[in-house]
Amino acid sequence: IGWTLHLHDVVDSTNSEALRLLGQGIEAPFVVLSERQTGGRGRRGRAWISPAGQNLYYSLGITIHNGPHQLAGMSLVIGLAVRDALHRLGVPDVGLKWPNDVYASGRKIAGILLELTGDPAGECHVVIGIGINCNMSAANSAIDQPWTSLRNELGKGIDRNQLLLVLSESLRGYLHRHEVEGFASLRLEWEANHIWHGLVASLSAGDREIVGEILGVDADGCLRLLVDGSERTFSGGELRLRLR
Ligand code: BTN
Numbered sequence: 641i642g643w644t645l646h647l648h649d650v651v652d653s654t655n656s657e658a659l660r661l662l663g664q665g666i667e668a669p670f671v672v673l674s675e676r677q678t679g680g681r682g683r684r685g686r687a688w689i690s691p692a693g694q695n696l697y698y699s700l701g702i703t704i705h706n707g708p709h710q711l712a713g714m715s716l717v718i719g720l721a722v723r724d725a726l727h728r729l730g731v732p733d734v735g736l737k738w739p740n741d742v743y744a745s746g747r748k749i750a751g752i753l754l755e756l757t758g759d760p761a762g763e764c765h766v767v768i769g770i771g772i773n774c775n776m777s778a779a780n781s782a783i784d785q786p787w788t789s790l791r792n793e794l795g796k797g798i799d800r801n802q803l804l805l806v807l808s809e810s811l812r813g814y815l816h817r818h819e820v821e822g823f824a825s826l827r828l829e830w831e832a833n834h835i836w837h838g839l840v841a842s843l844s845a846g847d848r849e850i851v852g853e854i855l856g857v858d859a860d861g862c863l864r865l866l867v868d869g870s871e872r873t874f875s876g877g878e879l880r881l882r883l884r
Contacts, residue, residue: 644670652679654699655769668701696772707760713823713861721814725807735835747788831856845877
């Protein structure tokens with residue numbers, strides 16, 4: 641596929657390492673992989689538990705030439721690419737939770753963290769960090785939400801080299817489509833894979849809790865909620881299902 645691989649036994653975070661490489665002027669695209677992370681980072685300042693040898697800790701560094709166009713909806717498109725890769729590896733029921741959590745059979749199987757350096761209005765770099773639970777043992781109780789792994793879903797261990805290849809191919813394909821056609825052409829595919837489409841959920845954004853019916857996403861990937869009879873859009877926050 642032609643991307644340089646930077647392989648590590650241990651790093652603080654593959655995203656941090658990718659950001660350092662960009663800072664040193666290393667040319668993108670490249671991928672940083674590590675067997676474990678001592679300071680794995682999740683969204684919203686959370687830690688990403690990263691034991692050795694059991695999962696995939698992957699960061700892809702890319703160059704963006706046309707910021708505003710290419711960044712709109714990008715984090716959702718990455719979700720689609722990860723979903724597609726897991727689906728192609730045989731995971732039966734993979735879906736997305738806005739903005740980019742990847743779920744299998746109702747439990748989280750992968751997480752995505754995008755970080756940007758440079759000028760988002762023009763040329764910049766994005767580090768696309770992806771953590772996929774592969775063979776993590778059930779004994780891992782430090783994780784604060786229901787989770788699953790490829791081994792759970794497939795009933796057998798998986799070859800992480802194969803996962804690396806399938807994931808990279810998927811990312812390349814979706815990123816290319818996104819760059820050429822924009823998020824508009826992927827919006828319906830994203831909505832079709834949203835596990836909570838049409839359900840009532842609560843969104844916590846900052847110190848607010850907003851309850852509404854999930855209508856979908858807009859052309860920039862913002863969440864559309866029906867709140868008290870009118871449609872509102874949100875660019876960030878955390879969704880929870882609301883039981884009626
Ligand atoms: C989330 O769901 O909160 C996002 C998790 C992202 C984890 C990956 S693992 C590889 C890369 N390096 C990090 O420190 N974080 C991302």
